[in-house]
Amino acid sequence: MSTPSRVALLACIALAACASQPPVKGKAPALGAPASPEEIARYDISIPPSGAGLPRGSGTARGGAKVYEQKCMACHGAKGAGKPADALAGRQGTLGSRTPQRTVGSYWPYATTLFDYVRRAMPITAPLSLSDDEVYAVSAYVLYLNGIIGEDAAMNAQSLPQVKMPNRDGFVSDWPPRAHN
Ligand code: HEC
Numbered sequence: 001m002s003t004p005s006r007v008a009l010l011a012c013i014a015l016a017a018c019a020s021q022p023p024v025k026g027k028a029p030a031l032g033a034p035a036s037p038e039e040i041a042r043y044d045i046s047i048p049p050s051g052a053g054l055p056r057g058s059g060t061a062r063g064g065a066k067v068y069e070q071k072c073m074a075c076h077g078a079k080g081a082g083k084p085a086d087a088l089a090g091r092q093g094t095l096g097s098r099t100p101q102r103t104v105g106s107y108w109p110y111a112t113t114l115f116d117y118v119r120r121a122m123p124i125t126a127p128l129s130l131s132d133d134e135v136y137a138v139s140a141y142v143l144y145l146n147g148i149i150g151e152d153a154a155m156n157a158q159s160l161p162q163v164k165m166p167n168r169d170g171f172v173s174d175w176p177p178r179a180h181n
Contacts, residue, residue, distance in 0.1 A: 047116035051161030054115065058156035059137025061144030067134050068141050071123050080104075080145045085124075089145035092166055105146025109171055111155075111163035114139045136160070 023029070047053055068080075076082060080089030080103075091101035100106075104114055119135045121127050130138070140155040149155070149163060 045116075045120060047112050047119075049110040049112055049161075051112040051157065054112065054157035054160060055132045056157065057132035057136050058154045059133050059135075059140050060154050061137070061140040061149065061151045064134075064137035064139070064141030064144075067130070067138040071130070071134075072138065075124070080142060088142050092146070095167065095170065103146070104142055105148065105166060107167050107170075109165055109168050111139070111143060111148075111160050111165055114142060115155075115160060118142075 045053075068076075075085040076088050081087055082103075087101070087103050089103055089105050091103045091106040094101045094106055108114065115135055118139055119128070119130065119132070123129070136155045139160070140149060140153065143149045143155070143163060144151055144153075146166075148165065153159070155163075
């Protein structure tokens with residue numbers, strides 16, 4: 001047997017030996033460490049459409065304009081017009097046309113998703129870097145750019161779930177699946 005295949009064979013035997021170690025009764029495998037409540041809270045940040053779990057804090061579009069200019073505009077363009085990244089405003093009414101354009105205003109069914117998404121993912125180069133007040137304010141600004149709320153409407157855990165998005169009723173359930181031709 002050549003040296004490389006002997007090495008490979010020995011490696012297989014060693015692996016098989018490890019795999020067949022019997023588990024120690026009453027002892028959990030030592031994989032990682034228990035997550036602390038603080039660590040769990042840091043990851044447990046999903047906000048459902050109902051807005052359950054929205055944090056304290058508040059912001060208006062007027063305040064959010066500043067956050068937007070400093071932390072979003074380079075990628076999403078002035079007033080959410082887009083370029084180089086996605087447009088965040090306008091294009092309402094295009095969904096049924098030959099060139100549908102999906103923006104927060106034209107497509108997204110829930111304003112609470114905007115808070116969730118911006119908080120967890122934006123700015124794309126520094127996710128989770130915004131304070132909750134900044135997320136409320138910049139979300140308010142994006143809603144304002146879309147003509148959905150006024151410039152001084154405060155967005156917070158109570159008001160954000162009340163915002164009715166233009167495409168709220170544009171989604172239909174396809175379960176159980178219908179026949180498609
Ligand atoms: C460095 C560039 C960059 C910056 C800065 C940035 N974004 Fe984004 N953003 C992106 C990219 C790229 C995507 C698309 C991500 C994807 O599809 O996975 C995106 C997607 C989004 C979307 C979803 C758009 C859609 O309809 O799917 C929203 C909303 C958004 N960004 C908001 C913001 C806000 C608010 C800020 C400022 C706090 C911000 N972004 C800063 C690059 C950026």
